[in-house]
Amino acid sequence: MKSLRILIVSVVLVCNGCTDQTKVKSAVIEVSGIEKLDTYWYQGKAEISVYNLEQNRYADVHPGKAVMIFVSEDFLTDKQVKNDMYKNSKSIPILKNNAIKKFTTGVYDYSTMTSVFTPANRSKYNHTLKVSGSVQEWCGHTYQQLNYRDGKYSSTLHSYFENEADKKETETSSLLEDEVMNLIRMSPSLISEGEVDMIPSLEHQRLKHGPMKSERVVIEKGDYTEHEFSGETLKFIKMTFKEGRVKEIVYESESPYKIVGWKEVDASVFDGNQRVTKATLDTQELWPYWQQNALEDTVLREKLGL
Numbered sequence: 001m002k003s004l005r006i007l008i009v010s011v012v013l014v015c016n017g018c019t020d021q022t023k024v025k026s027a028v029i030e031v032s033g034i035e036k037l038d039t040y041w042y043q044g045k046a047e048i049s050v051y052n053l054e055q056n057r058y059a060d061v062h063p064g065k066a067v068m069i070f071v072s073e074d075f076l077t078d079k080q081v082k083n084d085m086y087k088n089s090k091s092i093p094i095l096k097n098n099a100i101k102k103f104t105t106g107v108y109d110y111s112t113m114t115s116v117f118t119p120a121n122r123s124k125y126n127h128t129l130k131v132s133g134s135v136q137e138w139c140g141h142t143y144q145q146l147n148y149r150d151g152k153y154s155s156t157l158h159s160y161f162e163n164e165a166d167k168k169e170t171e172t173s174s175l176l177e178d179e180v181m182n183l184i185r186m187s188p189s190l191i192s193e194g195e196v197d198m199i200p201s202l203e204h205q206r207l208k209h210g211p212m213k214s215e216r217v218v219i220e221k222g223d224y225t226e227h228e229f230s231g232e233t234l235k236f237i238k239m240t241f242k243e244g245r246v247k248e249i250v251y252e253s254e255s256p257y258k259i260v261g262w263k264e265v266d267a268s269v270f271d272g273n274q275r276v277t278k279a280t281l282d283t284q285e286l287w288p289y290w291q292q293n294a295l296e297d298t299v300l301r302e303k304l305g306l
Helices: 002-015 021-027 177-186 202-208 295-304
Strands: 046-057 060-076 091-105 108-119 130-137 140-149 152-159 167-171 194-199 215-223 234-241 246-252 259-267 274-287
Touching: 046 091, 046 259, 060 108, 060 177, 060 274, 091 177, 108 177, 108 202, 130 177, 130 202, 140 202, 177 194, 177 234, 177 246, 177 259, 274 295
Parallel strands: none
Antiparallel strands: 046 060, 046 274, 060 091, 091 108, 108 130, 130 140, 140 152, 152 167, 194 215, 215 234, 234 246, 246 259, 259 274
8 A cells, every 4th residue: 555655646746747746745535546557657757759750741741840748647537637736536647648740831830739648547448538639830720629428539629721610520439549659658558450440640630621530440560670760679550541541650669668750651632642751759858847947948958859
């Protein structure tokens, strides 16, 4: 019991990373018997990974940067938001990934962000509970959110495009493309090979201006023997979508299963030609970034290559 209590406090320290640390004492509530993540995720820090990006958009492949920020947090299952106040007992530990891309298309910028909230206790909560995503560029922006309740995903979309604006959709699925990264970091064994129904990523939906609709996807796993990505004893997970898109994620075989890169082959909606989006790991740090917000901390961005 003593070791469990220490673990709970560690979870709270991470979850309160962006809020007031004085709430820690009131946070030890109804968290006994959890299926915890690896202790790597309970250090009071976030893992910040920066990737060199080659992004397929329009009729070209554009250079840019991708950043993934993985961190453990406490999450309210009823409101489906971060537990900030610690007055609600319906709280569970999750692994969160904030995935950000920034690239330029000709004269103007693009910025995308996807946040994925996946419960640590996969046996009790076998679906990611929430995903939110946004795309911003000079023409305008879009925001989409998925919430899992009662065996289905509900989507709310707000967009500056006429045929997408203020749209609500519902879909059932066995897996989200957006949660695959989180599952790899928790344990690649959570992802099975074979053919499944999958909801494409929110970024893909918005860049293709498509509906939220499950697709049949073939998942393959194995040893990575190519040379585009480097790391220690690499594995891959490949997703082949029936509509022709192929996405491969490459990661290290030992916990915490560092993701060293990914590659996606897809046809452009503008000319139909297939091009490759690729992200290659450049730098990675474990930092309490929410405390590093002073002017003198700006130099840390150089260490990240940003």
